[in-house]
Amino acid sequence: xxxxxQSPSSLSASVGDRVTITCRASQGISNYLAWYQxxxxxxxxxxxxxxxxxxxxxxxxxxxxxxxxxxxxxISSLQPExxxxxxCQKYNSAPPRLTxxxxxxxxxx
Amino acid sequence: QITLKESGPTLVKPxxxxxxxxTFSGFSLSTSGVGVGWIRQxxxxxxxxxxxxYWDDDKRYSPSLKSRLTITKDTSKNQVVLTMTNMDPVxxxxxxxxxxxxxxxxxxxxxxxxxxTVSS
Numbered sequence: 001x002x003x004x005x006q007s008p009s010s011l012s013a014s015v016g017d018r019v020t021i022t023c024r025a026s027q028g029i030s031n032y033l034a035w036y037q038x039x040x041x042x043x044x045x046x047x048x049x050x051x052x053x054x055x056x057x058x059x060x061x062x063x064x065x066x067x068x069x070x071x072x073x074x075i076s077s078l079q080p081e082x083x084x085x086x087x088c089q090k091y092n093s094a095p096p097r098l099t100x101x102x103x104x105x106x107x108x109x
Numbered sequence: 110q111i112t113l114k115e116s117g118p119t120l121v122k123p124x125x126x127x128x129x130x131x132t133f134s135g136f137s138l139s140t141s142g143v144g145v146g147w148i149r150q151x152x153x154x155x156x157x158x159x160x161x162x163y164w165d166d167d168k169r170y171s172p173s174l175k176s177r178l179t180i181t182k183d184t185s186k187n188q189v190v191l192t193m194t195n196m197d198p199v200x201x202x203x204x205x206x207x208x209x210x211x212x213x214x215x216x217x218x219x220x221x222x223x224x225x226t227v228s229s
Contacts, residue, residue, distance in 0.1 A: 001172055034215045036156075043205070043221060044156065049213045087156055091215040097169040098146065098158040098216070 002027050004090055006101035012109045019075040021104045023088035028068045032092035035064055035073045038103075039084045047086075048073065075106075083108055111135035113145070113206050113220035120226050121196050127225060131189040131206030138164055138184050142211030145189040147180065149202040150222075157202075161209060162189060198227045 003026040013019050023033065031051035036044040046055045048064040051071055061076045075082055088101040117129035129147070136143060146161035160180040161169045170178050179192045189206060204225055208218040 032214070034213075036216075038156075043219045044216075045219075046213065046215070046217045049215050049217070055213070055217070089156075089158075089215065095169075096158065096172050097161055098148075100148075100156040100158060103155045 001096055002029065002090060002092075002094055002099055004088055004099050004101040006086075006088055006104050008104060009102065010105040010107070012107045013078050014109045015078055015080060017078045019078050019082075019106060021073045021086055021088075021106075023066075023071045023073070023101050025069045025071075025090055027094065029090045029092045029094070031067050032090055033064070033066065033071050034089045034091060035062075036087045036089065037082075037084045038087065044087065078106075078108070080108055082106060111208055111218040113208060113218060115204060115206050115220045115223040117204075117223060117225070119224060120228065122229050123197055123227060125196050127191075127193045127196050127200070129191045129193075129204055129206075129223065129225075131191070131220060133187050133189070133206075133208070136208060138162075138182055138187070138189070140164055140211065144209030145182065146207050146209055146216060147189075147191045148205045148207055148216070148219075149200075150205070151199075151202040154202075159193075159204075160191060163209070196227045201225065201227045 033051045035048040038044040113133040144163040147159040203222040205222045207216045210217040
């Protein structure tokens with residue numbers, strides 16, 4: 001089964017900083033990779049799918065890249081409203097059908 | 110617009126079977142490429158995918174929970190039902206149902222979630 005590993009598990013950065021979160025798949029998944037944002041007490045929200053396609057309405061400071069086994073989510077200029085836990089998810093057809101990473105908690109320094 | 114809502118018991122006893130219903134609107138589960146899935150999140154922990162059913166009745170399950178899960182759909186009622194047998198306190202979590210999109214290919218709309226507590 002394919003495992004998804006995120007790093008770091010948490011980070012603290014200042015407003016305006018560039019933030020990068022990585023996600024590694026244990027096997028190649030092409031670009032079948034999504035990123036979600038979950039604010040405290042809220043429902044997860046889809047940010048990016050197909051590794052780099054921004055979901056409608058998501059601010060352009062969010063971007064995704066990667067293919068195969070290594071992926072990144074970048075916030076170009078961290079804002080206070082970006083405080084959340086971010087999850088990657090693989091969704092290619094190889095079992096298990098959907099798998100989430102362990103999450104990265106982003107806080108403001 | 111697409112909406113989903115979970116319903117079911119908030120408290121179940123150990124060894125009991127949990128039955129959750131997802132009632133949705135704004136899309137049809139007979140549309141090619143569309144699916145509805147279930148995802149859970151124990152308090153303070155990460156998201157865990159459970160099961161997924163597609164428009165053509167193709168069903169997929171988490172390998173670690175497959176023996177305990179059953180997912181079904183009623184297209185005429187716009188509902189998807191998840192049953193999980195032999196509940197244990199470690200199954201205490203918020204359970205979400207979610208739309209699997211034809212364009213995004215993945216989970217793009219989520220229900221509000223329902224907290225299920227397993228306790229005697």
